[in-house]
Amino acid sequence: MTRIIFWNVNNKDLTRLVCSLAIATTADVIVLNENSVPSADSLRDLRATVSPDFFIPTSTERRFHCFCRNPRLDMSEVHNGFRTSVRKLSIGTHQMLLALVHGLDLRNNDSETRQSFAQSLSTEIRFVKDQQNVEKVLVLGDFNMNPYDRGMNLAAGLNAMMTKECVRRGVRRHLGEEYDFYYNPMWSLLGDLTNGPAGTVYDLSNQGPYGWSMLDQVLVHHSIVNMFEGVRILTSAGEHLIMDGNGRPDSNTASDHFPILVTLREDVDE
Amino acid sequence: MSKFFPAGLKLDDSQTPMQILEEAMRDWEVESAGLLALVLQLAKSQSGNDLILVHGKHVPSNRTISLFSVVHRPGNPYPATIQLRQDDLPKVLRKSFYEEGLGKALGIMSTVQGRTVNNPWVSDTPSEFRSKLQEAFNSGLIKSEVLNLVAGTPEAVEAAKAVEAVEAVEDPADLQKPQDDVE
Numbered sequence: 001m002t003r004i005i006f007w008n009v010n011n012k013d014l015t016r017l018v019c020s021l022a023i024a025t026t027a028d029v030i031v032l033n034e035n036s037v038p039s040a041d042s043l044r045d046l047r048a049t050v051s052p053d054f055f056i057p058t059s060t061e062r063r064f065h066c067f068c069r070n071p072r073l074d075m076s077e078v079h080n081g082f083r084t085s086v087r088k089l090s091i092g093t094h095q096m097l098l099a100l101v102h103g104l105d106l107r108n109n110d111s112e113t114r115q116s117f118a119q120s121l122s123t124e125i126r127f128v129k130d131q132q133n134v135e136k137v138l139v140l141g142d143f144n145m146n147p148y149d150r151g152m153n154l155a156a157g158l159n160a161m162m163t164k165e166c167v168r169r170g171v172r173r174h175l176g177e178e179y180d181f182y183y184n185p186m187w188s189l190l191g192d193l194t195n196g197p198a199g200t201v202y203d204l205s206n207q208g209p210y211g212w213s214m215l216d217q218v219l220v221h222h223s224i225v226n227m228f229e230g231v232r233i234l235t236s237a238g239e240h241l242i243m244d245g246n247g248r249p250d251s252n253t254a255s256d257h258f259p260i261l262v263t264l265r266e267d268v269d270e
Numbered sequence: 271m272s273k274f275f276p277a278g279l280k281l282d283d284s285q286t287p288m289q290i291l292e293e294a295m296r297d298w299e300v301e302s303a304g305l306l307a308l309v310l311q312l313a314k315s316q317s318g319n320d321l322i323l324v325h326g327k328h329v330p331s332n333r334t335i336s337l338f339s340v341v342h343r344p345g346n347p348y349p350a351t352i353q354l355r356q357d358d359l360p361k362v363l364r365k366s367f368y369e370e371g372l373g374k375a376l377g378i379m380s381t382v383q384g385r386t387v388n389n390p391w392v393s394d395t396p397s398e399f400r401s402k403l404q405e406a407f408n409s410g411l412i413k414s415e416v417l418n419l420v421a422g423t424p425e426a427v428e429a430a431k432a433v434e435a436v437e438a439v440e441d442p443a444d445l446q447k448p449q450d451d452v453e
Contacts, residue, residue: 060335060415060418060419060421077333078332078333078334079333079334079335079336080333080334080335080336080415080418080419081335081336082336082355112316115316116315116316119315119316120313120323120339123311123313123321123323124323124336127309127311127323127325127334128334131309131327131332131334132332156314
């Protein structure tokens with residue numbers, strides 16, 4: 001199994017919690033977004049308290065702080081884009097791309113602008129797939145959109161569907177163009193009839209009309225759906241709770257976002 | 271001399287933004303000796319306009335970076351606008367930056383009254399587009415991003431070694447020797 005954690009740490013020094021998360025989940029890759037701590041400092045602590053194998057894969061993008069403990073996974077950057085960093089990810093015999101995303105924030109960008117961002121992100125991912133000649137893609141990050149927002153599911157946007165069955169036919173045609181389907185498993189984690197929290201962010205202001213939002217998501221390209229084992233929203237970092245008494249992200253002691261843990265199987269045939 | 275023909279309009283210069291960008295592609299190939307390439311990607315904007323995404327590529331490693339995009343209406347190459355990537359650098363790494371004054375607090379007043387917003391990246395003619403394109407390529411942000419793309423690669427390490435070797439030969443002490451010999 002390959003385990004990848006994504007966490008928007010809200011510009012706080014949460015290194016201690018990040019190390020606890022890494023120990024508790026035995027994560028192979030940790031991606032921190034909005035990390036105000038210099039990545040070299042985070043790496044030093046990860047090496048000292050979790051594993052000396054951790055390293056920072058080569059990258060020119062500064063938005064995402066990536067830490068990897070298995071050199072076989074590669075994780076080196078192949079594209080630095082508009083709020084994205086695309087990495088090579090090698091799992092078993094599978095060569096894929098991991099596109100890290102930080103969408104436009106809700107406070108300063110209306111839904112039209114964020115939809116436009118989703119469209120340009122999709123165009124950019126198609127470009128990188130073409131340049132690298134790789135079909136398999138995992139898109140991971142803080143999209144600042146919910147799974148049901150138009151940009152997430154428009155054909156020319158991220159074309160991300162609710163179930164594995166929805167993406168089985170691979171592509172859909174729109175205005176004479178074919179667009180690859182992505183499976184968005186975050187749909188299955190929405191609301192209070194799930195095992196975990198109802199979303200990754202709780203906000204009742206005019207930017208969060210539903211209370212809970214699922215801004216942190218993973219999208220799985222239709223070609224690697226069978227490698228996808230699962231995704232969990234994490235509410236604790238080892239022994240430390242990162243949620244408050246109401247089960248919401250505890251922004252006082254941790255972040256206003258919960259981290260997500262994505263697990264991929266490597267023993268799947270090409 | 272005509273008083274009524276549009277000033278600055280040259281009918282023998284009707285290159286589209288795409289043709290000008292293709293010229294830029296050739297420039298990059300020649301100037302970088304094939305190390306760097308510009309890659310142009312065609313797309314549609316959300317509002318249906320034609321979009322040319324301009325990417326830089328480090329050819330030996332096949333690593334890429336999105337530089338900026340050019341937008342114009344379908345079938346009408348002008349006006350065209352250049353949309354630069356967002357500058358996320360902290361203030362300490364910027365040569366200059368805009369500091370908000372009291373004007374921001376009063377900004378709502380100007381919004382109520384309406385104001386003219388200028389877009390300095392819009393071009394109405396090929397010559398204007400060429401000039402703004404040069405300006406975009408020469409912006410500090412693009413220069414540093416392109417250098418970051420090359421830095422740390424095996425080719426860059428080799429080049430640095432070559433420069434070090436040349437600098438070692440050009441050491442003032444080394445240069446002194448032949449003069450001594452002449453004496």
